[in-house]
Amino acid sequence: MDSILPANQTKYETYDDIHQTMKKIKKQDAVATQIRVFLLKIPISKIPPVMIAALHTKGDATAEEISNHMITIIEMTARCNINLVSFGADGAMIEMKAQQIVMEYLLASGVLEFKVPLYGINFKAPIFDNRPIIRMQNVKHAKKTAKNQIYYGTRLLTFGNSTVRYDQLCNLAKKENSALRIRDVYNVNKQDDSAAFRIFHSQLLRMC
Template identity: 40%
Template sequence: MNLLRVKLMTSIAKDVRAYMLQIPLPKFPPIIIALIPNKGNENSKTISQLHKKLIQEITPQLGIHILSISSDGAITEFQAQQSIIDIQTPQRLSIHELSLNIHFSCPIFDNIGPIVWVQDLKHAKKTARNAIFSGAWLLTFGTSSV
């Protein structure tokens, strides 16, 4: 398909959701394993469906074992993560330490293992910094406020 035809059909994605593999060792650059075009308004349901597709279809085909998945601080991303965390799997990794008020639980997926959801710290810092200068009068972050 030539480029002009792609432009006329408006088939060029302005934004894409990128799933990257990051090996936690020095000098290993991230590897893109999936680029999925955004179709405009994304909500937590469509994002969680993409995450499920990654977990249940893409990674088993590639033979990848996921340790953690991170995202920026957008509320839709957080809600999508929460829906994946709430998936009922035959096994769960649970840690409860009452003296430290720690209650951790994550699903263990067949052929993949446990998946822990984290927020990308660089994006969280940028999101918080931008929110401070947004013109809002009061912002709350967990138990803190600005």
Template identity: 35%
Template sequence: MFKQNLAKQTLRNIRLHHAQSDESISNTDICYENMMRFKKFADSLNYNGPVATMTDNTKLKESLSYSATLGCVIGSTLSVSETKVSNYEEVITIIDKIKVENTIAKQVQIYLLQIPLPKIPPIVIGLIPNNNKEKAADIFAYHQKVLQYAAQLKINIVSFGSDGAANEFNAQLMLMSTSTTENIIFEDQLYNIKFKCPVFPGIGPEIRI
């Protein structure tokens, strides 16, 4: 049935076909390659201005399937390397393993980069499956990876936005509390307002939204 659904194509041929598309990502983790995809997109627009990062942990319909783009079984919290397949028989083996280990993903942490201009679509830089048990420290680590690659590629990220879930909110607080050699501080004693944001080397100031 699996072969019939794929019109008798081999897994290798399907992967090669999808790999030719610039719209696809070959790694769902936050990685240099995905950040480079955004950089190339921005360069194609001659854009080097501010960029917004958005993240959200979205509920998934629990299911398992084969991804021709990634060459693996998707829908679990196992890493891509653990679910890679080279033939149809391995697909069934991996699916059985996921079911036995109860590692079917219930949520996916989505990371997007957005150029703040009209009609410019956001670019996906990370799709991280999880069981909705991620702690603030886990999300903070993802934020740090984004900033690490942004500094290398000279992407001017100015903000991190989320929907306000407790772990995401606390991750933002951790980001804003990062020790840096330079900070931007605004204080109004009359209205008891004090605003502070870190300035990251090679990137610039960061705020949370």
């Protein structure tokens, strides 16, 4: 049984201590139901991410708590001379809020800012120890978000003098040797990572 209690409160030396510790965890409603994992990724292909921290949680962490963990890790990378370029999190709202808190961190040493009012561009990146850091959405979530935007149809997506529409995907899915599957466009699962991958596959883009 995992708990959110500090390690020094869940230590045991004998077999009987195990049962007492478990009772203590249940009594304090401190049973962990999730694990929040922090990964460090080197932006080079075929190099897997490295887990640098894993925290037990009940899934009720606030954006402030998560942002504090992020800032701690950012500061740790600076002390270890790791040139952190960007950070990201799950696409859930609480993680998005935590990232926003980091981006507006008042104790950052400065802010890198780029504005183009004509196009509504206002780019900001906090500077930690002379290192500007940007936030990124989880890549898989970004692809699913982009895919779902095409499907909803509440907005017309334009690219230059062309558009991206749901009916185009339906037609592409019916073509021979298409990267898309019929299930990718009809009765779709909005959280299907594979469907999102196929929609942005180079083979499909060449068919457009």
